[in-house]
Amino acid sequence: MLPSSTVENYLKAIYLGEGHLADDQRLVPMGQLASALGVAPGTATTMVKALAESGLVEYEPYNGVRLSAAGEKLAALVLRRHRLIELFLVRVMGLGWDEVHDEAEQLEHHVSDRLIERIDEMLGRPEVDPHGDPIPKADGHVARHEFDTLLTCPLGERVTVTRVTDQEAPFLRFIEQHNLMPGESIEVEARDEVSDSVRLKGRSDQRITIGMRAASKVRVSASDASSRG
Amino acid sequence: MLPSSTVENYLKAIYLGEGHLADDQRLVPMGQLASALGVAPGTATTMVKALAESGLVEYEPYNGVRLSAAGEKLAALVLRRHRLIELFLVRVMGLGWDEVHDEAEQLEHHVSDRLIERIDEMLGRPEVDPHGDPIPKADGHVARHEFDTLLTCPLGERVTVTRVTDQEAPFLRFIEQHNLMPGESIEVEARDEVSDSVRLKGRSDQRITIGMRAASKVRVSASDASSRG
DNA sequence: TGAATAATTTTGACTATCCAAAATTAAATC
DNA sequence: GATTTAATTTTGGATAGTCAAAATTATTCA
Incomplete structure (x- = not known):
């Protein structure tokens, strides 16, 4: 079963939500997740429980949710696609760096591994996207350095x-x-x-x-x- | 309401199904439509009735379905996206012309008008895709010449x-x-x-x-x- | 600590899309 | 023209994802 766009979006939102937090207590509260995704709180709860079933996240009722190892890898790969696409749109297609986010948001779920590899190659295996965010490697590894x-x-x-x-x-x-x-x-x-x-x-x-x-x-x-x- | 990927696929399949037929009696039978889309016959019937409700097709029970003017325009635009993407993948990304179809099948539903315009421009407003199929114009007009x-x-x-x-x-x-x-x-x-x-x-x-x-x-x-x- | 408030979960319901199998209609054949 | 066959539609049911509002739990503050 490859993950749906919805699942990918949830994982990505949790990943980015965790970004703000310290390494130990990195639980994303449901409210934050729901508003990041633009869904009702109840919807987020239901979905997160399903994600926990399939082992992509760890869910603590009333506390929040965090990614499992598998979920984190998947989230990183979504982010990799997103950021490579953004950079591609700016560098190759000549779009403005302020208008590529929404486009990448759509395409990130529908581009094949083959094409992403091609884009990565064409851009010279870049380290960061147009906003300076690091681009995860194909194995899901991210160079996380905080500034x-x-x-x-x-x-x-x-x-x-x-x-x-x-x-x-x-x-x-x-x-x-x-x-x-x-x-x-x-x-x-x-x-x-x-x-x-x-x-x-x-x-x-x-x-x-x-x-x-x-x-x-x-x-x-x-x-x-x-x-x- | 912008059309879902599913709706776009139905319209495209009907459009292509009509291609084989003469101009007057151009009704695509349900069975053909269902198998083109890889769905059960009953599913196609249900969906086509819904499309008829929203005015995108004309449905004759037990006979088949044909596109309305609105449906035909939409189908042409999906095909335009599909064919421009195929050509782009071959000419710009250097993929083989035999491997771009599936990729385009996905991307055609998720690329913005803005990006399609960019691609069209970058390719020099091409007339045909890598298979020789004509590329509809942005207004939905197609140069149909049979050979x-x-x-x-x-x-x-x-x-x-x-x-x-x-x-x-x-x-x-x-x-x-x-x-x-x-x-x-x-x-x-x-x-x-x-x-x-x-x-x-x-x-x-x-x-x-x-x-x-x-x-x-x-x-x-x-x-x-x-x-x- | 106990009430007021805020966050979260549950419940009931809805839409879009799909399938399998029964029922129906049309077409083909004898 | 009656019957078999093929195509189509209907029916009943499933799944993914969503919301609104009620119920619950946690937190805050006096």
């Missing part, structure tokens, strides 16, 4: 944007217009709790101030000084 | 292969190996009812003898003498 966000990284130090963890088109366009895409080198000049804002110095010392909520959606890593002459 | 087959075309006259009307991979590989793909120029030297065979002279006077059943699956048009010096 600071603009909210937590050191002040006054050059950092490189690695991921943008919000896939909404308007946000992505904002990011693009202000040169905050993955790969850009920037610096956090100041943060202010009171005004809920973060001031950035971007490319060619361009200044922008953004809200803390937005800042938390931009992941960065320390720019390696040695690699920049 | 002879190797079974009916004049003997001893140069003809050009235009379509191969059997999508089975083994057959397509056979066609490819013997240089009988769309575009190739060939000549029927002889036909023999008794031995059920057709003798062909192909590229660089290569000879092959094929069965009449196979010959009927290769459509051709008269090679235009003026265009070949």
Whole structure:
């Protein structure tokens, strides 16, 4: 039995939901799962119980759900397809990075392994997708390295944007217009709790101030000084 | 309500089923439809009645079903997606023309108009797919021109292969190996009812003898003498 | 700790799609 | 024209996925 689109979507949502959490207590609550999938809470409960039956998740009533080893591998493969398709649409088809998410959301369930392999090959076995998210390998292995966000990284130090963890088109366009895409080198000049804002110095010392909520959606890593002459 | 994959498949099957028939009495019988879709006869009946409810087909109990104007347009658009995807997979992704059918069968239901437009553009608004079948326009209009087959075309006259009307991979590989793909120029030297065979002279006077059943699956048009010096 | 609130699960019901087998209708044959 | 055969439709039932609303459990807060 190969999993239906619905099952793949549930696994993916649980996988991404777990992302926020610590390694030990990584139970995704039903409410969060239901709203991530846009279904009623009861629907999520029913479905998750079925997933638990088939061994793809572990379900703790009233507590939440977490992926089993099998479920995690499947979720990673869905994400692999999603991210390879996104990158393909941007690099080969010339679509904008803010408009490929929905398309990939559909295609990820219907592309054969054969075609995905072809895409992977054509793109040169890439490590990350257009949002900077890592692309799982064909065996389901993911290079998980966690970074600071603009909210937590050191002040006054050059950092490189690695991921943008919000896939909404308007946000992505904002990011693009202000040169905050993955790969850009920037610096956090100041943060202010009171005004809920973060001031950035971007490319060619361009200044922008953004809200803390937005800042938390931009992941960065320390720019390696040695690699920049 | 946009149509489900199932509805699209029914419409496409009826469209293709009508292809064999004359313009007036073009009713596809239920049995044929059911077996084309791989469902039980009763299932096809039920579904067709529902399609008739929504105005996509005209249903005559015990006689068969034909597409309405709306249904025909929808079917043409599904076919457009299918054929553009096939051509894309061959030309851009480098897949074999005998392995793209199944992939396209899946993707045709899940690709956005936006992406199809991109593909169409990238391929230079092509007229035909890798099997020589015409690609409907975005408005649903199809250039329908019927040709002879190797079974009916004049003997001893140069003809050009235009379509191969059997999508089975083994057959397509056979066609490819013997240089009988769309575009190739060939000549029927002889036909023999008794031995059920057709003798062909192909590229660089290569000879092959094929069965009449196979010959009927290769459509051709008269090679235009003026265009070949 | 006990009531108010929030999250979760259960229940009953619905839609789309499918099948198997019985019943019916049409077609073919004698 | 009556009967056999073939095609089609009906019937009863199954599965996957969904919702709304009632019932339950957990949590919060006074």
